[in-house]
Amino acid sequence: MKKWKNWLFSLIALLAVAGSFLPAAAQATSTSGSDTAVATTAETDATYEKVISSGKLIVGLSADYAPYEFHATVDGKDTIVGFDISIAQHIADSLGVELEIQELGFDALLGALTTNKIDMIISGMSPTPEREEQVDFSDPYMTVTQKVVVRAADKDKYTSTADFNGVPVGVQKQTTQEELAQTEMTGSVLTSLQKVPDLITNLTTGKVDAVVLEGPVADAYVQQNTTLTIADDVTFVNGTKQTAVAVNKNSPQFLAAINDSISEITGSDLLAEYQEEANELMFQDDTSFFEKYMPYFISGTGYTLLLAFVGVLFGAVLGSVFALMKLSKYKILRALAIIYIEYVRGTPLLVQIFIVYFGTTMLNLNVSNLVAGCIALSLNSAAYVAEIIRAGIGAVNKGQMEAARSLGMNQTQAMRYIVFPQAIKNILPALGNEFVTVIKESSVVSVIGVAELMFQTGVVQGASFRAFMPYVIVSLIYFVLTFALSRLLGVAERRMKTSD
Numbered sequence: 001m002k003k004w005k006n007w008l009f010s011l012i013a014l015l016a017v018a019g020s021f022l023p024a025a026a027q028a029t030s031t032s033g034s035d036t037a038v039a040t041t042a043e044t045d046a047t048y049e050k051v052i053s054s055g056k057l058i059v060g061l062s063a064d065y066a067p068y069e070f071h072a073t074v075d076g077k078d079t080i081v082g083f084d085i086s087i088a089q090h091i092a093d094s095l096g097v098e099l100e101i102q103e104l105g106f107d108a109l110l111g112a113l114t115t116n117k118i119d120m121i122i123s124g125m126s127p128t129p130e131r132e133e134q135v136d137f138s139d140p141y142m143t144v145t146q147k148v149v150v151r152a153a154d155k156d157k158y159t160s161t162a163d164f165n166g167v168p169v170g171v172q173k174q175t176t177q178e179e180l181a182q183t184e185m186t187g188s189v190l191t192s193l194q195k196v197p198d199l200i201t202n203l204t205t206g207k208v209d210a211v212v213l214e215g216p217v218a219d220a221y222v223q224q225n226t227t228l229t230i231a232d233d234v235t236f237v238n239g240t241k242q243t244a245v246a247v248n249k250n251s252p253q254f255l256a257a258i259n260d261s262i263s264e265i266t267g268s269d270l271l272a273e274y275q276e277e278a279n280e281l282m283f284q285d286d287t288s289f290f291e292k293y294m295p296y297f298i299s300g301t302g303y304t305l306l307l308a309f310v311g312v313l314f315g316a317v318l319g320s321v322f323a324l325m326k327l328s329k330y331k332i333l334r335a336l337a338i339i340y341i342e343y344v345r346g347t348p349l350l351v352q353i354f355i356v357y358f359g360t361t362m363l364n365l366n367v368s369n370l371v372a373g374c375i376a377l378s379l380n381s382a383a384y385v386a387e388i389i390r391a392g393i394g395a396v397n398k399g400q401m402e403a404a405r406s407l408g409m410n411q412t413q414a415m416r417y418i419v420f421p422q423a424i425k426n427i428l429p430a431l432g433n434e435f436v437t438v439i440k441e442s443s444v445v446s447v448i449g450v451a452e453l454m455f456q457t458g459v460v461q462g463a464s465f466r467a468f469m470p471y472v473i474v475s476l477i478y479f480v481l482t483f484a485l486s487r488l489l490g491v492a493e494r495r496m497k498t499s500d
């Protein structure tokens with residue numbers, strides 16, 4: 001009976017916790033838009049005022065899209081370049097503010113805009129009726145056609161969209177290309193991925209037989225990779241799309257300023273100049289792969305270690321608190337700890353990262369992506385650490401506590417001097433394993449644009465037009481990190497054993 005009541009209580013509390021997350025999560029992905037845009041009425045343009053008063057324009061984009069936006073080494077330094085960047089720079093200059101770039105996955109951009117993480121999106125994005133429900137678009141700065149890239153050997157195999165019946169086709173997730181393939185290559189078997197370079201690997205390795213890409217991007221890949229070609233005969237009915245800048249609704253002044261810049265650019269030779277510059281940067285190739293891209297992996301390794309270290313450290317602190325709560329004699333503390341631990345362990349880290357990332361904005365906490373990533377990892381790790389500690393203490397023979405108590409120690413003393421020193425031997429090795437796990441898990445944080453190893457892998461893929469090699473390299477780096485760490489832990493564990 002009592003047990004039953006406990007369960008009911010936990011369930012209600014769990015639902016309450018879940019409920020408190022719902023509005024935030026729903027708002028982050030809301031499609032209704034009008035209520036999520038913070039900019040208020042037409043007269044006071046909050047975005048414009050924020051940009052001018054802060055002196056910086058925060059632009060969100062997904063830099064996997066050469067020649068629109070991609071990474072290149074400029075003066076020995078990793079830089080995001082491309083004609084979209086030149087346009088954004090022009091807009092920032094004409095507003096008299098600094099340009100700040102926030103790199104995110106393409107599918108995270110609209111959410112970041114409507115939650116005011118960024119001021120505008122420039123990412124080769126096409127206005128669509130669904131997107132226009134959420135955000136406003138500037139005047140278009142380009143009109144492009146969609147192309148189908150296939151392996152060179154298959155060039156003559158495909159002459160129309162009907163030829164893709166039963167054929168595996170790759171598209172970028174949540175893009176107009178995805179929609180186009182769904183509506184016009186109806187018989188095809190779609191694979192939707194987050195990053196364009198991954199689509200290309202799928203194509204070159206035969207996982208898909210075609211990829212639908214924006215014209216300029218398709219051309220760039222075909223020029224870089226002789227094993228690929230464009231199936232010229234395949235055309236789409238709705239394949240002509242425009243490209244524009246997205247801003248939050250109710251930002252008339254901001255939008256007008258952007259449109260002024262765009263008309264200056266499209267009304268002159270500037271756009272052609274920007275495209276020319278982007279092309280040059282795309283084909284600069286003077287150094288070897290390793291020379292050029294090692295710095296990305298090195299800095300990524302630094303961030304990965306930082307994330308894992310901070311995650312485990314704060315996870316351990318918080319985890320100890322939860323473990324003590326779970327062992328406490330107060331039901332309410334126990335219940336809270338159980339709810340937290342079960343909730344965190346029962347939901348994917350990816351979801352937790354997004355909840356922290358968007359949730360911090362909802363709570364008006366202005367934290368950087370790196371901090372959001374650290375918070376998410378720490379909160380996640382805390383749940384696992386709590387269980388490690390609880391199990392470690394639980395594994396100490398009950399008789400130890402009883403003996404200590406019968407010697408006249410109180411509960412706290414017995415715990416501190418007798419039980420805990422024995423428990424620590426069980427806990428430390430498991431904590432080490434948790435460190436190894438967090439090193440690997442931290443790769444998920446790349447979705448919110450933290451420049452750790454996995455993120456840098458994407459950068460290198462986009463910049464080098466090589467998709468497979470960076471994965472091999474990054475897997476080796478992860479392996480070296482985790483293997484070295486577990487060897488180290490093994491040594492420490494053996495030392496502790498002999499000190500019995």
Ligand code: ARG
Nearest residue numbers: 062065123124125126175176
């Ligand atoms: N034009 C397409 C769209 O609006 C794809 C854009 C993808 N951009 C990117 N930077 N990956 O959906």
